[in-house]
Amino acid sequence: MNTAIALIAVLAIAGLITLPSLLGHARDRAIDRQLREAARLESESWVPSAPRPATPRRIADATPADSAPADYTRSATVADRRLDSVGV
Known part of the structure; x- marks a missing residue:
């Protein structure tokens, strides 16, 4: 019985240690998806701008x-x- 409790305790501590890392990784992937989508939309709707006027x-x-x-x-x-x- 003590072995099962020790195993559960070790797994719980390992989960608590790795949880912030896994959450950060998931957040980074979501941000990467948003950036890729924004870049794709920007490249699809790209319109050349008017030439800049010459500086006096x-x-x-x-x-x-x-x-x-x-x-x-x-x-x-x-x-x-x-x-x-x-x-x-």
């Missing part, structure tokens, strides 16, 4: 340096902007 060029890039105003010939650093804001 900066004025400094579009004009020669000697004809551009002084503000566009060099990039202002943070320190330059601070000095301009205090009037220096």
